[in-house]
Amino acid sequence: MKKPLLQSVFVLLLALAAGSAFAQIAPKAYAPENLRTLSVQDQTRVISLEYSEQSRGRRIPDDQLRFYLDQVNRSNWTFSRIKQDIAQSLGGNSGGWNPNPPAHGQTILCESKSGDARRCTPPWRGQSRLVRQLSNSRCEEGATWSSQDGLITVWKGCRGEFAPGLAVGGTIRCESNDGRGRTCRTPWSGHSRLVRQLSNAACIEGRSWQSQQGQVYVGNGCRAEFGPRAGGGGGSSQYSVTCSSEDNRRKTCAYDPRQGRPILLQQISNTSCREGYSWGYAGNQIWVDRGCRGRFGPR
Incomplete structure (x- = not known):
């Protein structure tokens, strides 16, 4: 009876040693x-x-x-x-990643440790944004945290690091992860425009994203960067050009340069329209490629 027991202990020690060795050689x-x-x-x-x-x-x-x-x-x-x-x-960060981290020192920690609501007063005025989630519980704006002028509230176990909200004229990222709908608040009042699509899934206004006063909604896997919608640029806010890449071939469309530099106002195709990759602007022409079909106009 002793010999099988000793063999079992020996096998267990070997397994533990192997696991430790694997942890040490695991790629970093x-x-x-x-x-x-x-x-x-x-x-x-x-x-x-x-x-x-x-x-x-x-x-x-x-x-x-x-x-x-x-x-x-x-x-x-x-x-x-x-x-x-x-x-x-x-x-977190409203469901997306943000390549513009806050300035050093401009963050505050706000924690709901017991699941109860906690209010924190940041050293800045205006809205705040989540820059890093510290808890295992999800920090989701509107569901487990909110921001008002000079006040941050967290609840349901959300613990996060917060920074000043983006200035008007900046951009936010809003993402539909796993195809689920998500609403993201914007630091500007009024409607928003699609600045850059980040997902493989198409971001089409009215189908997979839409904006309201101070909010952007995304769904069906749309992940994108949004900015405030405004006219200007020296031209008419009603001016737009629709340009389509048929059969994935490159096409150019005339554009009035007096209207100001164009942006993508609306993606029409299921294929992604990304500036510099499947569409661009040069001189007095817009070019589209790789199946991009979109409506373009001034900011």
Whole structure:
């Protein structure tokens, strides 16, 4: 009877040792600050590993990975910047990641530790925004936290780090994760416009996103960056041009430069319209490609 018992103990010790050894050799998302010194394959590997570590094993969304690779190779984002941005994307921030972190020192911690409501007074005036979730409980604006002029309220276990709200004229990101609908408050009054689509799923106004006074709603997997809708730019706010890439072929459409630089007012296609990738502006023409069909006009 003693021999089988000793064998069992020995096997258990071996398993524990093997588990410890595996933990020590498990890959870590280590990388130099300047990711441009790595190949694109290695950039992809370390960014994916960092996201997996912070999200406890989840896979980084393809569009978010592409966004980071673009920022590394076009805007010289460092590895620390990407790590910080991943933390913000997983922490809430109205459902999306924000590549514009708050200035150093301009944050406040507000915690609902026992599930009860807690009010915090920030050192700034105006609205606030969530920049990092610290709790296991979800911090979702309107559901577990809210902001008023000079006041932050958290409840239902939300513990987060908050910063001043974005100035009028800035942008916010609003994301429909897992296809679920989400409403995001905006730091400006009035309606919003789509600035940049981040998801593979189409963001089409009236179908997968819409705006109201001070709010943006997204659904059906739409993830995008939004800004305030306004006329101006020297032209008529009613002026617009519809341009379509048929059969994924490149097409150019005449545009009146006196109206001001165009933006994407409405995506018509299911295929993503992304500036610099599937549409752009040069001289007095708008070009579209890769199946993008959209309505363009001045800001």
